[in-house]
Amino acid sequence: xxxxxxxxxxxxxxxxxxxxxxxxxxxxxxxxxxxxxxxxxxxxxxxxxxxxxxxxxxxxxxxxxxxxxxxxxxxxxxxxxxxxxxxxxxxxxxxxxxxxxxxxxxxxxxxxxxxxxxxxxxxxxxxxxxxxxxxxxxxxxxxxxxxxxxxxxxxxxxxxxxxxxxxxxxxxxxxxxxxxxxxx
Numbered sequence: 001x002x003x004x005x006x007x008x009x010x011x012x013x014x015x016x017x018x019x020x021x022x023x024x025x026x027x028x029x030x031x032x033x034x035x036x037x038x039x040x041x042x043x044x045x046x047x048x049x050x051x052x053x054x055x056x057x058x059x060x061x062x063x064x065x066x067x068x069x070x071x072x073x074x075x076x077x078x079x080x081x082x083x084x085x086x087x088x089x090x091x092x093x094x095x096x097x098x099x100x101x102x103x104x105x106x107x108x109x110x111x112x113x114x115x116x117x118x119x120x121x122x123x124x125x126x127x128x129x130x131x132x133x134x135x136x137x138x139x140x141x142x143x144x145x146x147x148x149x150x151x152x153x154x155x156x157x158x159x160x161x162x163x164x165x166x167x168x169x170x171x172x173x174x175x176x177x178x179x180x181x182x183x184x
Contacts, residue, residue: 086170
């Protein structure tokens with residue numbers, strides 16, 4: 001297993017102890033098996049392995065076990081991260097959004113989506129819903145009705161969890177000042 005302690009400090013928190021406690025070793029072995037690598041967020045979240053494991057289960061379910069297509073989940077995640085100024089999440093999820101077929105010119109326009117003609121009605125409904133959810137959950141009746149035209153109740157619930165989970169995670173990452181990985 002990768003020597004996580006060799007990374008040094010990757011956040012406001014101190015590095016994990018060396019050797020790693022058994023529950024953290026187990027957590028990292030799971031992450032390596034699923035992802036093939038360990039990220040700085042994993043190092044930091046290793047300080048709370050039980051919470052980290054539960055958080056990962058939610059993240060994997062939101063990205064891989066939803067009725068709503070992954071494209072819309074990633075749109076919601078990226079827009080929630082933009083709202084939270086979550087640079088770490090943006091670095092991780094913008095490539096995932098592009099991998100789902102989202103055009104690079106649309107990604108470039110996402111911050112100013114309201115004034116862009118690049119987005120269809122379904123995307124606009126989701127983006128408005130995401131922005132309003134990120135505003136203390138103050139979703140207007142009109143915005144919610146627009147979501148209902150394009151998404152089922154199950155899909156709206158899944159998207160709501162994606163928005164809330166990733167918005168909240170971005171705030172945690174910001175508070176802990178988790179460093180971005182070097183992009184190769």
